[in-house]
Amino acid sequence: MSQEVIRQYLLSHHYDAWFSWECDQLVPSNALNQLVDMMNAGSFWMVNHNGWVRGHPGHTNTDFGVSLIKRDCLEQYSFLLEYGFDSDMPDSWEPGEVWIKKQVLKGGGNALEVEGIIKSIYHLDK
């Protein structure tokens, strides 16, 4: 639901992209510049920088912890289950990010999944 609030705010305030950044992840000061450069380099709709699951450094985290998402994605897809006019919309909040990624790809968009480019991302545990 919070992501939907962010989405609506972004659309109504004419932002070009959403930097989705979880509030327990620390990134280097040039992290957003790097994401923007990556997005521009291939006109990507989405750049997801994978990190690691809190407390489990060997386990890759593929959610929107540190991701840059183009406005175009947010114009087409939302986060509310109530918008489930697509028959594939999950009936649970849990896999929302995966669902959005799939929709973007299915709709002709593209996404970049990277790991280890932004050095380093710390996922705080305590």
Added chain:
Amino acid sequence: MKVLIGIPIHQTKNSAIKKWLKNVSKLEYPADFLMVDSSSGLNYVEKVKEYCSKNRIKNYQIEHIDVHQENGMDEMIGRSREIIRQYILSHNYDAWFSWECDQLIPANALDKLVKMMKTQDYTIIHQNFGVEKIPIEFVASFACTLIKKECLEKFGFLLEYPNMPNTWHRGENWFKNQVVGNGGNYIEVYGTIGPTTSERPKVLIGSSIHQIKDYAIERWLENVLKLQYPADLLMVDNSPGLTFIKKVTAYCQKYGLKNYQLAHIEIAPELC
């Protein structure tokens, strides 16, 4: 009108330059093209040549100058502009199209500037796109500007020339003032050429917050403050009640965070 598109380039603008060269290849007005690179070493020149080849740009020249990188961008631009100026004077161009390498413009932009220049015999025409992120704010740049040869015969860009300011900063302001002060004229236009796209997207940092992350939020806000890229911040709190949002407001004040918005949504406990 014989026009030279003369552009200072630097490796720090690489991601913009790739797109910008595509834009150059689509420009309708027939003009020659000179880039002056002031990057460290010669590697970037080779890279730009590859980009030109990919975009089938053949009618171009690229020069390189060595400038001590720590002297800053203003000196690099000033010295590059002087090379462009000398090239224009020695090759009998009628005008210089100054165009920043991170600005994308419509294919007919230069045609429009040339037409405008001819209508009233203007000396300089500057299409003002405004400051990045603040389009209504005036900016005295050469980002998309057509400049007649006559100006360049009278005034240069090197500080070594007489009557120059003692700083490389705001060279465009000085140049324009000289032109106008010596009987030239200058027109500033808004909205005639458009739309333009700057390479830097306007970004919103949007983050869900919750009191269970209280252990991390102070360090995270400090991290937000250090981010180099200019972006607004929206935090959406979904903790029960308003206690946490007050706490976060206090943290923001403590760290001097200004450019932020806080929102709260109340979610029924059975849904959490």
